[in-house]
Amino acid sequence: MxxxxxxxxxxxxxTLPICFYAFQAVFKEFDNIEVTSDEIKAMFGPSETGIIIENLIDSNHDKAIELYYKKYAEKHRELVLxxxxxxxxxxxxxxxxxxxxxxxxxxxxxxxxxxxxxxxxxxxxxxxxxxxxxxxxxxxxxxxxxxxxxxxxxxxxxxxxxxxxxxxxxxxxxxxxxxxxxxxxxxxxxxxxxxxxxxxxxxxxxxxxxxxxxxxx
The missing domain is CATH 3.40.50.1000 (HAD superfamily/HAD-like)
Known part of the structure; x- marks a missing residue:
């Protein structure tokens, strides 16, 4: 080996809690919907960028992707031990x-x-x-x-x-x-x-x- x-x-x-937090912020901000952790987990496969492009109704994907990374970074130290x-x-x-x-x-x-x-x-x-x-x-x-x-x-x-x-x-x-x-x-x-x-x-x-x-x- x-x-x-x-x-x-x-x-x-x-890191799953920070992923859920960041995705939830994006879907709330752009589509005004609450998504659960299980719903987000079901989207997993593509990268975060791919998940947003494939699942976000709002067409402003670039801004949504930037918000995702902003949220991911700002709470990382708190949510990922x-x-x-x-x-x-x-x-x-x-x-x-x-x-x-x-x-x-x-x-x-x-x-x-x-x-x-x-x-x-x-x-x-x-x-x-x-x-x-x-x-x-x-x-x-x-x-x-x-x-x-x-x-x-x-x-x-x-x-x-x-x-x-x-x-x-x-x-x-x-x-x-x-x-x-x-x-x-x-x-x-x-x-x-x-x-x-x-x-x-x-x-x-x-x-x-x-x-x-x-x-x-």
Missing amino acids: KAIIFDFDGTLAD DNEGISDLLLLLKRDGYKLGIVTGKASRSLLISLEFLNMNDLFDVIITGDDVDIPKPHPEGVNKALEQLSIKNTEAVFIGDSEADILAGKQANVHTIGVQWLPDYQTLEFSVQPDQMFSSVHEFIQSLTNYRYEQL
Whole structure:
């Protein structure tokens, strides 16, 4: 195993609350409607820009997109708390020599805001955002691009995510898939397509990696 590739929202950071907050502000401001978290979650797939373009009735998409990023940034520190367990995990993986990647449906602009706030800027060897693909997850394009940029085979990577789309993308890219529910907010309660492994805590995952390394000795 050479690389560990992560989804971002709900996997590496508990960013779903800030996403919901920003989208709710946009739909209230431009369409004057209240949207629920579940309704927003059902829109996930494209980047935030794509979600607004596809779902906002008001045609003033550019202003709506700018409002989204304004709201996303202004409440980030309040709504997205640092997670010491995730930070320790990433540093441990780097120390152990794994290549690290992100494959997310987020736009690069919002991802960079989050990475900055969470001090994760310099941890990843490859980042594929929703802006970098033609077809979002569950299509495997993003995962395949990450593998290509890392110059590794699919048998040398795992893909970790909290949503059905993550697991489907990983399966279609023929990588080992890991479903996680280790943050307070995650996207999928039950997977219809079962991941190769499931973890409900970061500690469990670290223990699994430790056992894997011993087996390779």
